[in-house]
Amino acid sequence: MKESKEPSVNTSTDYDIIVIGAGHAGVEAALAAARMGRRTLIVTLSLDNIAMMPCNPSVGGPGKSHLVREIDALGGEMGIAADRASIQRRLLNTGKGPAVHALRMQADKFLYQRIMKETVENTENLDVRQLLVTELLTEETSAGKRVTGIRCETDERLTAHAVILATGTYLRGRIILGETIYDSGPNGQRPAMALSDSLRELGLTLMRFKTGTPARVDRRTIDFGKTSIQPGDPAAPAFSFLTEEMPREQTPCYLTYTNEETHAVIRANLHRAPxxxxxxxxxxxxxxxxxxxxxxxxxxxxxxxxxxxPEGLHTNEIYVQGMSTSLPTDVQQEFLATIPGLAHARMMRPGYAIEYDCLDPLQLAPTLAVKNITGLYSAGQANGTSGYEEAAAQGLIAGINAAREITGEEPLILRRSDGYIGVLIDDLVTKGTDEPYRMMTSRAEYRLILRQDNADLRLTPIGRAVGLVRDERWERFTAKRDVIEEALSTLRETRLSPRAETEELLADAGIAPLRVPMSLFALLSREGSYDVLAPLFDLPALAADVKEEVEITARYDGYIKKQREQIARMERLESRRIPEGIDYGAIASLRLEAAEKLAAVRPRSIGQASRISGVSPADISVLLVWLERERRIQS
Incomplete structure (x- = not known):
C-alpha cells in the first residue's frame, strides 16, 4: 500500500523566520518564505481568522487589481484564492484605456478565509500557532540591534533569524461605536496591546491611524425592487494567470442611494459622531x-x-458599501431606514471605527526591512496602508527579502517601472504617509506599461528567479510569451503595399485604404482589431489573452515607446548610487530641510532622493556636484 506524503512538520522552536499576524500581509509573507525553503512560523491571535476579510467582501478595483495580478505573477496566493472564492466579477473602466482597466471580484469571504487557512496549514516548512506576541527580542551587536525572536503572553520565547511584523489593525486596537469604546481588534478579536510598547522601547516611531466599516443588514429584510441590480460580467477575466475557467453563475449586487432625509438624520446627530x-x-x-x-x-x-x-453564498449578511460609520447604533438604524430598499432592513452588525498603531514607513528600507534593527521587516497596515491588496503585496516582498537575507542573497527591490508594487513601496519608504495609503492608478507615472493584463510578462521572470514560480506556471508563461513574440514578429515583418488587390481586399472588409506602404503591425495599430485582419491575411487564431497583448502593443506603440524612453532616463538617475554613510549635514550649499529629509530617508540613489518631499531639483544638483567631487577625490 502506497503511503501518502504528508507535509513535513517542524518541531523545533528555532525558526529562520517568524511572521507576526496572519492577515493578508502575514499569509503572503509566510507562504513566500516557506516556499523558498525557510523554516517559517506564522503566529496569529486566532487560527479561525486567518486571512479574514474584516471589511468589504471583495478583492481588486482601480489600482488594487494591478497589485493582485502582480502578486500572482510573482508566485503569490491572493489571486488564486480570490478566483476560487469568487461569486461575482466585473471589469471596471472599460470605457477608458487599458492602463486603467480594473478587475473587481466579490468573494465569499468565509470561503476565501477557509481556502487560505487550508493553504497555510498544508504548506511545507510552515508552522501555524495561535499566540499573542507581547515583545520583540533583540540583541546588541557591533552593527547595532538585531532581532532574535519573540516573547508571547505565556512567557514562551521563540527564536528566529528574521521577524516580519504583519500586525494589521491589532496594535493597541480600539473599537469606537458612538459612545461605546473598548479595546479590540476587528470583528471583536483580541487586540495586541503590549507589542506597541515593545516597539517603542526599541526606538521605533509609531503613528495612530483609523479605519472603519459599515453595517451589515439581513438580506431577508431588504426590498431589492427599490434598488438597481448590478449583475456580474461574464467576460471579465480571472485574477490568477493559472486559473483556466471561472464559474458561469454569478451573484448580483444592488445599487441604491442616500437622500436628503438620510443626510438630515446624520446632520442632526453629528454631535454624537466620534x-x-x-x-x-x-x-x-x-x-x-x-x-x-x-x-x-x-x-x-x-x-x-x-x-x-453579499458577504457570501451561505449567509444573509449584506455589506452596505459606501456607508462606513462610527455613529451610535440607534442613529445607524434610523438613517438606514431612509434609504430606498432598506426601509425595513434589520441590522445584523453595526458599523464601527477602529484605531490602531502603525509604523512610520520612513523607518523602512525599500526591502521593507526596518533600518535600525537587523532582521526585522514590516508589511501591510502595520506600515500605514489600507486595503487587503496593498497588505498582501507588501507581505510578499517582505517574505521574499527576509528569506533572501538569511542566505546572504541580494534583496528584491522592484522599481517604479517594474510594477505597482514598486510604486507602493517606493511611495511609502521615500515619501511616507500621513493617512492610510491607498493604491490608485494615478500614483503610477508609467501606468501604460504597468497594466494589469501584462503583469505576468513583467514579473513572472522575477518570480522564477527568486524561486516562487513553479514549473507549471513557468511553462504556461513561456508558452504564452513565445506566441505573443511570434505574432508580433509576423505582424512587423509582413509588409503591405497599396496595390489594387490589397486595396480591394481591405475595402471589402470595410477598412480604409493604405495609400502608403506599411507593415501589418502598423495596420493593426490603425485599425485595432486582430480578428478583423486575421482572415484577410491568413493569420493564426490567438487565445484571448494573447490577442489582447498584441492589440494593445500595436495600438499604443508610439505611447509605449515614449514611456520606455522616460523610464530609461529615470533609470540613469536610479543607477547613481549614494553611499550609505554620507553625512548630509556636511554638504555645503545643501539646504537644512533637504539635509534633514535626506538623512531621515537615506535614499539608495539619486532617483529615490529626487522623490523625497522637501528635496528640490536644486538640492539634487548640489548633491550630484558633491558626489562627483568625492568620486574624483577617491579616484
Whole structure:
C-alpha cells in the first residue's frame, strides 16, 4: 500500500523566520518564505481568522487589481484564492484605456478565509500557532540591534533569524461605536496591546491611524425592487494567470442611494459622531471616508451611492458599501431606514471605527526591512496602508527579502517601472504617509506599461528567479510569451503595399485604404482589431489573452515607446548610487530641510532622493556636484 506524503512538520522552536499576524500581509509573507525553503512560523491571535476579510467582501478595483495580478505573477496566493472564492466579477473602466482597466471580484469571504487557512496549514516548512506576541527580542551587536525572536503572553520565547511584523489593525486596537469604546481588534478579536510598547522601547516611531466599516443588514429584510441590480460580467477575466475557467453563475449586487432625509438624520446627530466630537484620535483614509464625513464635507451633494454586496453564498449578511460609520447604533438604524430598499432592513452588525498603531514607513528600507534593527521587516497596515491588496503585496516582498537575507542573497527591490508594487513601496519608504495609503492608478507615472493584463510578462521572470514560480506556471508563461513574440514578429515583418488587390481586399472588409506602404503591425495599430485582419491575411487564431497583448502593443506603440524612453532616463538617475554613510549635514550649499529629509530617508540613489518631499531639483544638483567631487577625490 502506497503511503501518502504528508507535509513535513517542524518541531523545533528555532525558526529562520517568524511572521507576526496572519492577515493578508502575514499569509503572503509566510507562504513566500516557506516556499523558498525557510523554516517559517506564522503566529496569529486566532487560527479561525486567518486571512479574514474584516471589511468589504471583495478583492481588486482601480489600482488594487494591478497589485493582485502582480502578486500572482510573482508566485503569490491572493489571486488564486480570490478566483476560487469568487461569486461575482466585473471589469471596471472599460470605457477608458487599458492602463486603467480594473478587475473587481466579490468573494465569499468565509470561503476565501477557509481556502487560505487550508493553504497555510498544508504548506511545507510552515508552522501555524495561535499566540499573542507581547515583545520583540533583540540583541546588541557591533552593527547595532538585531532581532532574535519573540516573547508571547505565556512567557514562551521563540527564536528566529528574521521577524516580519504583519500586525494589521491589532496594535493597541480600539473599537469606537458612538459612545461605546473598548479595546479590540476587528470583528471583536483580541487586540495586541503590549507589542506597541515593545516597539517603542526599541526606538521605533509609531503613528495612530483609523479605519472603519459599515453595517451589515439581513438580506431577508431588504426590498431589492427599490434598488438597481448590478449583475456580474461574464467576460471579465480571472485574477490568477493559472486559473483556466471561472464559474458561469454569478451573484448580483444592488445599487441604491442616500437622500436628503438620510443626510438630515446624520446632520442632526453629528454631535454624537466620534469623528466630530474628538473621541477619535487616529487619522482616517481620505479616499474611503465615513458617511458622516461625506455629509459634512460635501453639504451640497444631494446623494451618495451605496452598493449592497453579499458577504457570501451561505449567509444573509449584506455589506452596505459606501456607508462606513462610527455613529451610535440607534442613529445607524434610523438613517438606514431612509434609504430606498432598506426601509425595513434589520441590522445584523453595526458599523464601527477602529484605531490602531502603525509604523512610520520612513523607518523602512525599500526591502521593507526596518533600518535600525537587523532582521526585522514590516508589511501591510502595520506600515500605514489600507486595503487587503496593498497588505498582501507588501507581505510578499517582505517574505521574499527576509528569506533572501538569511542566505546572504541580494534583496528584491522592484522599481517604479517594474510594477505597482514598486510604486507602493517606493511611495511609502521615500515619501511616507500621513493617512492610510491607498493604491490608485494615478500614483503610477508609467501606468501604460504597468497594466494589469501584462503583469505576468513583467514579473513572472522575477518570480522564477527568486524561486516562487513553479514549473507549471513557468511553462504556461513561456508558452504564452513565445506566441505573443511570434505574432508580433509576423505582424512587423509582413509588409503591405497599396496595390489594387490589397486595396480591394481591405475595402471589402470595410477598412480604409493604405495609400502608403506599411507593415501589418502598423495596420493593426490603425485599425485595432486582430480578428478583423486575421482572415484577410491568413493569420493564426490567438487565445484571448494573447490577442489582447498584441492589440494593445500595436495600438499604443508610439505611447509605449515614449514611456520606455522616460523610464530609461529615470533609470540613469536610479543607477547613481549614494553611499550609505554620507553625512548630509556636511554638504555645503545643501539646504537644512533637504539635509534633514535626506538623512531621515537615506535614499539608495539619486532617483529615490529626487522623490523625497522637501528635496528640490536644486538640492539634487548640489548633491550630484558633491558626489562627483568625492568620486574624483577617491579616484
Amino acid at each position: 469623528m466630530a466630537n474628538g473621541v477619535i484620535e487616529g487619522i482616517g483614509p481620505r479616499y474611503c471616508p465615513s458617511v458622516e464625513t461625506k455629509i459634512a464635507r460635501f453639504p451640497d451633494k444631494e446623494r451618495h451611492q451605496l452598493f449592497l454586496e
